Structures are given as C-alpha cells and as structure tokens.
Amino acid sequence: MSKNTINNHLYIGGVSAFDLVRTYHTPLYVMDESKIRSQCQMFKKHFVSDHIETETIYASKAFLSLAMCELVDSEGLSLDVVSGGELYTAHQAGFPMHKIYFHGNNKSLEELKLAIEYQVGTIVVDHRHELLTLINLIPKNQKINVMLRVNPGIEAHTHEYIRTTHHDSKFGLSIYDESTLDLIKEINQYDSLIFKGFHSHIGSQIFEEQSFIEHAQTVLTYISDVYLKTGIVVEEMNLGGGFGAKYTAEDKPFELKFFLPTLLEHIGETSKKLRIKVPKVFIEPGRSIVAEAGYTLYTVGGTKKTTSGKQYVFIDGSMADHMRTALYQAKYDAVIANKLNDEANTSYTVAGKACESGDIIIKDVKLPKPEANDILAVKTTGAYHYSMSSNYNRLTRPAVVFVKDGKSKLIVQRETYQDLIRNDLKLED
Ligand code: LLP
Numbered sequence: 001m002s003k004n005t006i007n008n009h010l011y012i013g014g015v016s017a018f019d020l021v022r023t024y025h026t027p028l029y030v031m032d033e034s035k036i037r038s039q040c041q042m043f044k045k046h047f048v049s050d051h052i053e054t055e056t057i058y059a060s061k062a063f064l065s066l067a068m069c070e071l072v073d074s075e076g077l078s079l080d081v082v083s084g085g086e087l088y089t090a091h092q093a094g095f096p097m098h099k100i101y102f103h104g105n106n107k108s109l110e111e112l113k114l115a116i117e118y119q120v121g122t123i124v125v126d127h128r129h130e131l132l133t134l135i136n137l138i139p140k141n142q143k144i145n146v147m148l149r150v151n152p153g154i155e156a157h158t159h160e161y162i163r164t165t166h167h168d169s170k171f172g173l174s175i176y177d178e179s180t181l182d183l184i185k186e187i188n189q190y191d192s193l194i195f196k197g198f199h200s201h202i203g204s205q206i207f208e209e210q211s212f213i214e215h216a217q218t219v220l221t222y223i224s225d226v227y228l229k230t231g232i233v234v235e236e237m238n239l240g241g242g243f244g245a246k247y248t249a250e251d252k253p254f255e256l257k258f259f260l261p262t263l264l265e266h267i268g269e270t271s272k273k274l275r276i277k278v279p280k281v282f283i284e285p286g287r288s289i290v291a292e293a294g295y296t297l298y299t300v301g302g303t304k305k306t307t308s309g310k311q312y313v314f315i316d317g318s319m320a321d322h323m324r325t326a327l328y329q330a331k332y333d334a335v336i337a338n339k340l341n342d343e344a345n346t347s348y349t350v351a352g353k354a355c356e357s358g359d360i361i362i363k364d365v366k367l368p369k370p371e372a373n374d375i376l377a378v379k380t381t382g383a384y385h386y387s388m389s390s391n392y393n394r395l396t397r398p399a400v401v402f403v404k405d406g407k408s409k410l411i412v413q414r415e416t417y418q419d420l421i422r423n424d425l426k427l428e429d
Pocket of ligand 1: 059061062080103200201203204205240241242243284285286287288324328383384
C-alpha cells in the first residue's frame with residue numbers, strides 16, 4: 001500500500017483528504033509543504049557550479065500568499081514579482097526586499113514608485129518608455145539595479161498563450177533589433193542606474209532541454225556581441241522559468257537535478273568559446289516548484305448521462321477556481337479520494353457549477369463510479385490555480401491549506417459572501 005493510501009483513502013502530506021474536507025470544507029486547495037520545500041532545496045543543491053555564480057528566484061505568479069513568501073525565504077530563494085500586489089504581499093510578509101526582482105511589461109507609475117520606496121533589489125526594464133519613467137522617479141543619491149528584458153526569439157513548443165519569446169511577443173526587446181543596443185548604451189549613461197544584464201524567458205511548461213540550452217547560448221552570443229560593439233560587460237543573465245510539470249501520464253518532464261548542472265556546464269563552455277566573462281546565471285522557476293505539490297478537493301454533487309452517452313460528474317467548484325482547462329485546454333488527472341483503490345474503468349467529464357458550457361475541469365478521466373458526497377481530488381493544481389482564480393458568478397475563492405507530517409495549517413482563508421460585497425457601493429451610498 002502506498003504511503004498516500006490508507007483504507008482506500010487519499011492522504012496528502014500524511015493527512016487524510018476526508019479529514020481536510022471535514023475541517024475546511026470544499027472546494028479546497030491543498031499544498032504538500034514538504035514537496036514544495038524539497039523542490040526549493042533541489043534547485044539550491046543542483047543549480048550550482050564551482051565556476052559560475054547562480055541564484056534561483058521563485059516566480060511568485062505561480063502561487064503567492066504571505067505563508068508562501070515565508071517558505072520561499074526560509075528556503076533561501078529570491079522572489080520574482082510582476083505587480084504592485086505581489087510586491088506588497090512580499091513586503092507584508094517581511095520578505096527581504098533586496099532579493100526581489102520586479103518584472104512586467106507595463107509597470108504603472110504607482111508600482112514603480114512602490115518598488116523604489118521598498119528598495120527592491122532589481123527592476124527588470126521592459127522597454128524605453130518604462131526606462132524614462134523610472135529615471136524620473138529615482139530620488140537623488142539613490143541607485144537602482146536594472147536588468148533589461150530581451151527577446152531572443154526562441155520558439156519553445158508550448159501553448160501559444162504561454163509562449164513568450166516568438167518575435168512578436170509583447171515582452172521585452174528583440175536582440176535582433178539594433179535599437180536595443182542603443183537602449184543598452186543609454187542605460188549605461190545614467191548615474192542612477194546600475195545595469196546588471198539581461199532577462200529573458202522562453203515560455204512555460206516546456207519539456208525540451210534543448211530549448212533551454214539554445215536559449216542560454218543565444219543570450220551569451222548576444223552578450224558577446226554587445227561587448228564587441230559597445231565595450232559594455234554584461235555581468236548577469238536571467239534565463240527565466242518554464243520547466244514543465246507532470247499533469248498526466250502523457251507529460252514527461254526531464255529530471256532537473258541532472259539537467260541544471262548540464263545547463264551550467266554549457267554556459268561555462270559557451271562563455272569560454274566566446275571569450276566572455278561567464279555571467280552570473282539566474283533561473284526563475286514557478287510551476288516546477290509548486291504545481292505537483294497541489295491538489296484541489298471538491299465534493300461530488302450529481303452525475304448525468306447525456307443522450308449520446310457522455311457521463312458528467314458535477315463538482316462544487318468551477319472554472320473560477322480551475323481556469324487552466326478552459327483557457328489552455330490543459331489536461332488533468334483526478335481520483336475519488338474515498339475510493340482510491342476501486343476500479344476506475346469508466347470515463348467521465350468533470351464539470352463545474354459556473355454558468356458557462358466551457359466550465360469543464362477535466363474532459364476525460366477514468367474514475368470509479370462517482371456518487372454524491374464523494375471527494376474528487378484533482379492533481380497537480382499547485383501552480384496557476386489559486387493565483388488565477390476569480391469570483392466569476394460571485395463564487396467565493398477556496399481556502400488554501402498546507403499539509404506536512406500529518407498536520408494541516410490554514411494559510412489562506414475561504415472567501416465569504418461578505419468578502420464578495422466588500423468593495424461594492426449601493427446607489428444611495
Ligand atoms: N519568469 C517570467 C518572466 C515569467 O513570465 C514566468 C511565467 C516565469 C518566470 C515562471 O514560469 P514557470 O516556471 O512557472 O513556467 N498561466 C500560465 C503560465 C503563465 C506563465 C507566465 N510566465 C499557466 O497556467 O500555464
């Protein structure tokens with residue numbers, strides 16, 4: 001019997017799904033804290049080299065809360081934020097501001113002001129307009145570390161919405177555009193800026209090692225070109241995130257603990273060939289740290305068979321807490337947490353309760369016969385689920401619970417109906 005199965009029931013982090021549901025109700029996001037920590041530790045241990053300085057930054061867009069900031073800090077990772085809201089959350093959690101990297105293609109004036117006030121470690125500038133806005137905000141005698149978001153034009157095989165470096169991407173400036181070089185020279189002329197290097201990110205949920213290697217080689221070649229054409233030495237290179245996670249048996253992520261040292265080796269060799277100083281290398285994983293640690297628990301309501309024989313199982317959540325199937329046609333696996341070892345030989349479509357035909361959680365999953373009040377556990381929901389949830393249909397966002405060593409800890413409370421109207425004003429107010 002697996003350690004996740006006792007008496008035909010699913011256990012997560014040593015806690016039974018049944019107990020979690022009884023205590024916190026459904027829908028419920030459950031995160032296995034040890035799994036998140038061990039992924040953080042894996043990056044700390046394997047993204048290292050004797051010859052290259054490295055840093056792992058957690059991409060907080062995948063999942064962020066005060067407790068997650070504390071966890072990331074305690075594991076010694078830095079933090080990538082892309083909005084004032086993420087930045088504020090990190091600040092409120094007491095996350096060290098010098099370990100923050102502030103991204104985004106259209107940071108507002110208020111967001112830039114906040115970043116300067118908090119003295120974040122590095123601002124990743126997306127384009128010239130943003131650069132000029134930033135310059136005007138920096139107080140006298142303050143210096144800001146900046147990186148420039150560049151687009152190396154690598155095509156990684158992933159969904160169009162999450163592929164970021166094709167040539168028409170909204171992110172960053174193309175390395176094939178001469179004006180990018182002019183901007184680099186311009187950045188170097190400002191006393192209030194310390195130009196650190198380049199940031200780029202080729203997409204998300206990528207399974208080909210070669211895409212990352214090609215990416216690093218392309219940026220290094222650009223670093224060499226920049227040096228030859230301008231004399232500017234680029235000290236740092238942030239390669240972004242994008243490592244794939246396993247959602248279903250079809251997904252075959254590569255072993256990061258073997259790949260990360262190989263990537264660094266390639267970076268060392270390529271730098272040598274190009275005769276450039278090997279830059280400090282950063283990576284920014286989000287999904288690969290949290291996705292597989294997460295489960296969403298739902299209570300089964302009705303079931304229904306259509307005239308053509310399609311079998312629906314309805315749950316008490318929806319696309320409001322599980323957006324990725326509707327948005328990306330993403331595939332998921334699930335089990336009935338209280339019938340773990342029962343034979344699963346019939347295919348079901350798991351549908352939510354939102355008022356929209358596209359509100360499908362899983363198109364096709366084999367389950368034992370579902371009955372009302374069963375607990376459905378959808379796997380691999382730790383990344384881009386809570387962070388992409390909404391209040392569509394005025395549904396309340398689920399609670400989030402960390403589980404570890406047989407204990408659970410509530411880290412985000414379930415929203416209430418009062419929360420839903422918190423910002424509403426009546427006509428007569
Ligand atoms: N760094 C930057 C600059 C990024 O834009 C992203 C993701 C990451 C790091 C982290 O990538 P990861 O390691 O998580 O793949 N909502 C989509 C994913 C969008 C990713 C956007 N950027 C999804 O649910 O699949």
